[in-house]
Amino acid sequence: MKLFQQLLVAPAALGLLAPVAANAAELNINGVSDYAASGEQVTSITQFSDVYPTDWAYQALSNLIERYGCVAGYPNGTYRGQRAMTRFEAAALLNACLDRVTEVTDELKRLMKEFERELAILKGRVDGLEAKVGELEATQFSTTTKLKGKTTFVTGAVNAGGNNGSEYVYRNRNYKFNGKTGTASVKRYTDKGKTYKNSKSYSSNGFKGGANAYNANYGAFTFNYDQRLAFNTSFTGKDKLYARLRAGNFTKGKNAFGGAGVNLTALDIATDSGASGTINNAVQLDRLYYKFPVGKEFTVIAGALARNTEALAMWPSVYNKGAIKILDWTGLMGTSGVYNKETGQLIGAYWKQNTKKGANAFSVSVNYVADDGNGNITNPNDGGFMTDNSEASFLAQIGYGGPEWGLAFAYRYGQCDSGNGLRRGTTFAKFDGKWNNDCYQQQYNAAGLTGGSLFSDVEDNNGYAVRSGGSTNSYALNAYWQPKNAGWIPSFSVGWAINQNTTNDKLPGSPVTSQSWMVGMKWDDVFLKGNDFGFAFGQPTFATQLEDCTGKFDGFCSDTPFDGNYVFEWYYNFQVTDNIAVTPAIFYMSRPMGQNTRNLVQNGQGYDGQFNLWGGLIQTTFKF
Template identity: 50%
Template sequence: MKLFQQLLVAPAALGLLAPLAANATELNINGVSDYAASGEQVTSITQFSDVYPTDWAYQALSNLIERYGCVAGYPNGTYRGNRAMTRFEAAALLNACLDRVTEVTDELKRLMKEFEKELAILKGRVDGLEARVGELEATQFSTTTKLTGKAEFTIGAQSYGGDETNNLQDPATGEYLGDTGTVFSYRTTLNLNTSFTGKDLLYTRLRTGNFGDNGFSGKSDSYTGSQTQIEASKSSANSLKVDKLWYQFPLGNDFQVFAGPLIENYYMLAATPGVYKHVLKQFKLGGYYGAYGASTSPGAGINWISNRNADYSDPKFKVSVNYVAKNGAKSDPNDGGIAGDRSKGKFLSQIAYGTPSWQVSAAYAYSQAGMTVGGAGTPLGKSTSGYDDANQFNLNAYYQPLDSGWIPSISVGWSLTSFNLEDGAADGTRQQAQGWLVGLNWQDAFMRGNRLGFAVGQPQFVTQIKGTDPSNGKKYPADGNYAFELYYDFQVTDNITVTPALFYLSRPFGQETGDSAARGGTGADQFSTLGGLVLTTFKF
């Protein structure tokens, strides 16, 4: 019997005395004698012929009999629960229960004596935990904010190959493109997750890095710079900056609302398009340079998940709409503002259906002139001239097995960008581009906790230019290249991961390589990029 149950018996019985005695208008000496003389404690409530499961006190009476064994009936097998209790009867009941409590108390004393050492050890541990909790409360960072971080070290190099290595120049600067030296760079990220209600989130991300203009940064002088940009890069000259800042909160049970001065479109999506873990940024989100290409800007959005709080494994519909504007922080309506002609805005919508194991999704984006539709070094560029706006589409799907094994997770994606050209745009202006990828991940590859990854695809390449007319001898664009990456995540500890990786770009200059067969040449000119790196990630 638990101690607190025993201590409850006495007051419970005493509570019976006053009210019930008040209802007894006369002393029934014969009834008291019968009750006290029975001397036989019942062991089951079924021994009472006049007590039924439908009685309101059935469970309480059953507990007194089975737990405490201090309830007696009348010699004729009845309990007579509807009659008033005299003070003598209450005293008899209380006396029986107190005797039982005394017996159990003696047993507890013997047990406490026997386990005195163990109890002392437990008390010491509890006192120690209380002291540690007090110390944590006194020195905690915040009562509303959780801080997490990640430091990433990258060491690697790139080399160029093909018969055009010695004379191919950057079309923008005319500079010679030679092999790159080995570089050692870092990126550090601090995430501040703040919640005021337990359901909302104020997200602040601080970042710094020193990638500068090296070949992994996306800012290289090399024309291939953006296509070899890795996800773990940051070029801030060692200055810590607020990189992301937004607030999100639930609206009802199934909606989530976002708003912030530093946010990208894809952070507001209810569904991630793919599950492939990438090294090169162009493999991000199942094709980063399609509808999902983004720029950190002021923006807002809302998403909806059907039965959001239902079983996680159930299939669900997911719908998202959002908007960001690169010039959203500028007050001049002729050169900025939100939802204006000069906002450089991007509207993104997405619909998806699936479970954590599989999903299909479709996305549409409308991008104003000047908004990111591709990366520098891709055929689209960051601010392609000659067009007013662009319409972009993405189709994506993924499958990942519930159990790790030789079957990998599979992510596939296809994207299309269609430009609306300015009046008078010259022949040769890009009108349409496409891209695709397939990414595979093997979880627990070779060792538990490790991961093997491989991806192949084509970043957005031009498929249509103005003035293309084969009947007049004008050839189609000979653009595009194939991109490959292979990596292995080695989980050293729960907080340290080492990732060796290789990547290869077959023709990163596209039609700028020269002497293409589509433009009447022999097609012999070639140029390629091979890169290797080791990425070490520390999480804290």
């Protein structure tokens, strides 16, 4: 290289060598070694006087000290964390920490080698346990039984107003309104070779029937209770074996809240666990059934003591769903001819569309129930399961809905049940003694009229019971809607039903078709969160078509129904705690006897006669 070129390169070379020389001057390698050797080893970050929790690397420094013990300070107890660190110092610190990690690793390797056999055995056992746990989680469920209880106290009374008069219903049946005995003039009418009896005893003093008679028999203030203990058992986590014990003192035939006198005053909660109305407070089993899923959408249910209304995929009402219920009729959405709470030996199934939680879904439900007094009898002439004398109900429902709105159509076939099968209605339409649909109609020898029963229906020369062929076909439409949020706008639940009665040799003037309807409104979170106010009104089952009786019964029979009636219900549910609720309620019934009301005035016809009921109660519920 020429001298001139060398002179040009020299400054650049000096520039490159200068930093190295400077760093070498600043860093004394021997000094680093001296620092490492003379550093004070610490076991806690608190030993440094110049390190504070507010320092940004406080936690990192603490971890290095406590986990690895590879950080040293200066002899004067300082760390000098703000001082610049050279690369050699960083290498020294990192090396010290790695040495500590290596020591720990070597110790672990030694222990692993020493216990290699034991670790292999343990690993095999853990793998086996994991496999078994996985199998158990997939297929096993611990059998669990949960106890739930509900105690209800009811205090209140019912009072009647209106006309007083006839003790007996004066139409095609001899029916005693208030359960008393008495004399009656008997008139016999012949139709199609059969002799029918009618009776009427009109009392002018007003104590044989009507308002005075009702109050004398059912007007007292009472204190009643209902106690339920339910056992819910699951074997798989998805099925349920349900058994319920129940006791109550709504004495049959003697308590208005149990439906005595006028069946419409019966409360949903009312039960009598006594025997024939003479003994109270006996504990009885009133539910026993088992249900299980089949796939994701089907459920099968079977029970020795189950109810048709409790074997449905959906309940098409929000009026008192999951809340307090007062009258039995309003609790059945006003369509008791279909949803009649038939209880007995049951088999059923339902399908519900598998959708996201909270979404609307289609559902189909079917069930068959033999009446509890018939389905367990081995004599097919008296009862049995799926026989001509089971007095059974077949219920089918198709519905669509979700939390906000829904609707359903239902059909029920009732075998031999035109009276009790309709469950709730006017005295005339429901007729506790049943108009036409007993499985058998009793027939009597005409020669034995004098000694015959005053309350027999049909008398002829046969002298034996003949099959009635009686049944009912009932149809119902129900719908509901509720707002997303509680406020001034209530939820609405509506229901309408029609019942058609079929039987051989219908009694002239007896109900052939009946209907019912109801509107229920409920306001949530009234005054306080969790408190509800409910109001419902409608017409319980009332006759809309009667069997033709033109020219029969000497003009005392009419095939024009005068069975109109109304029911109103108000309640306020005060939720004291999550487990205690106090519910005052009142109800009013106009003409609950229906067409029979005209018997309260002498020679009454059409809508003659007045009879109404007011009821007031306080229902206190305890859940546990």
